[in-house]
Amino acid sequence: MxxxxxxxxxxxxxxxxxxxxxxxxxxxxxxxxxxxxxxxxxxxxxxxxxxxxxxxxxxxxxxxxDKTYEATIQLGISTSTDDAEGDVTAWAPANGVTDAEIRAGVDALTGTIDQVPSAVSAIKVDGRRAYDRVRAGEQVELAARTVTVSRFEVQHTRRGATDADGAPIEVIDLDVVVDCSSGTYIRALARDLGASLGVGGHLTALRRTRIxxxxxxxxxxxxxxxxxxxxAPAAVATAVLGAVPVTGEEARDLRHGKRLLGAADRLLSGTAAIDPDGRLVGILERRGNDLKSAMNMAEGS
Structure with missing residues (x-):
């Protein structure tokens, strides 16, 4: 088997x-x-x-x-991790923040932006994960990176909440949907939105719905x-990269490292070479006017 x-x-x-x-x-x-x-x-x-x-x-x-997330951002409370798992570091009454101000803050974080990732991220700093350095008590400062937030949409706004003892607290909870490029931190969006509104913010819920x-x-x-x-590998590669149908003979040549001469124009339909039996041969790349397999799949895969 x-x-x-x-x-x-x-x-x-x-x-x-x-x-x-x-x-x-x-x-x-x-x-x-x-x-x-x-x-x-x-x-x-x-x-x-x-x-x-x-x-x-x-x-x-x-x-x-790119990815899609559904999230809840709570304005009025900042935490050490920019999410609900961290310690509260600051609190400010948020009920005075208007819907128009929230929209302006969200708009400013939509599009191509420079984002500083959360310090408790998996980004490596001198060979160690940033979150490991933070847990060890080190001060971590990460460089900003350019990301694209193509959609940042507030779907529901809830004003006021209660703490664990049932006492009212002046916070605003925003249920949002975010479409973004890989490498975007939703926790950082929550942090930066809260900071821009002068009340702080953190993430209380996060669900990834699409990759x-x-x-x-x-x-x-x-x-x-x-x-x-x-x-199946062929179905996945076709969905992600687009399919390039190849003949049985071409599939054999590609698997043996040979080029498909003069076939570079076939990349217009994609880069995943699919044989007549519907199997993924490999991922193609252009070599001048020719095509070559940059990554081969084992024939029995």
Whole structure:
């Protein structure tokens, strides 16, 4: 029996790390070769894209895709982690902030922006994760990076809440939807929106609903990660990169490292070479007027 290979969409529940999900997938599918195309914080829920077996090689083409998140931002309270898992560092009454001011703040964070990631991110600083340095008591300052927020939409606004003892607190909760480029931190959007409004802010809920063409609605629950849920490599590569049909002879040549002479114009339809049996041969790249496989899939994958 061949090892499983494919892409697995998973709806991660809250309280689990992405590594927890990968470990459970390894046990469920009886293989060590499982990777993911981007983590989610333990607090967050939603779509994880896992690569299984030979299909882990496709993850590099998925990790950079744009994403959609549903989130709740609470204005009026700042935390050490920019989310609900951190310690409260500042509080300011937010009820005086108007809807128009919120819209202006959201608009300023929409489009191509320079964003400083949260200090408790997985970004490496001199070889160590930023969050490990913060937990060790170090002061971490990360450089701004350019990201694109193509949609930042407030869907619901709720004013006023109560604390754990039932006392009223002057906060504003915003339910938002964000479409963004890979590398955008929704916690940082919450932090920066609150800062621009002068009351602080942090993230209280986060759910990833889309990565590129993949939707959380199609994801498996963590207790249902079976081989039957694996998406075929050819279908995934076609959805992400577009298909280039090749003949059986061309497929053999590509698998043996040969070029398809004078075939560069065929990249107009995509870069995933698909053989007559519907199998993924590899990912093509242009070499002058020719095509060559930059990444080959094993024939039995």
């Amino acid at each position: 061949s090892d499983p290979s494919g892409i697995l969409l998973v709806d991660k529940p809250g309280g689990m790390t992405s590594h927890d999900v990968v470990a459970r997938a390894r046990r469920a599918l009886d293989t060590r070769k499982v990777g993911h195309a981007g983590t989610l914080d333990p607090m967050a829920t939603g779509l994880l894209v896992l690569g299984v077996g030979a299909s882990t090689r496709l993850l590099t083409f998925i990790v950079g895709l 590129g063409p993949f939707l959380v609605a199609d994801g498996a629950e963590v207790d249902d990660m079976t081989a039957a849920r694996l998406l």
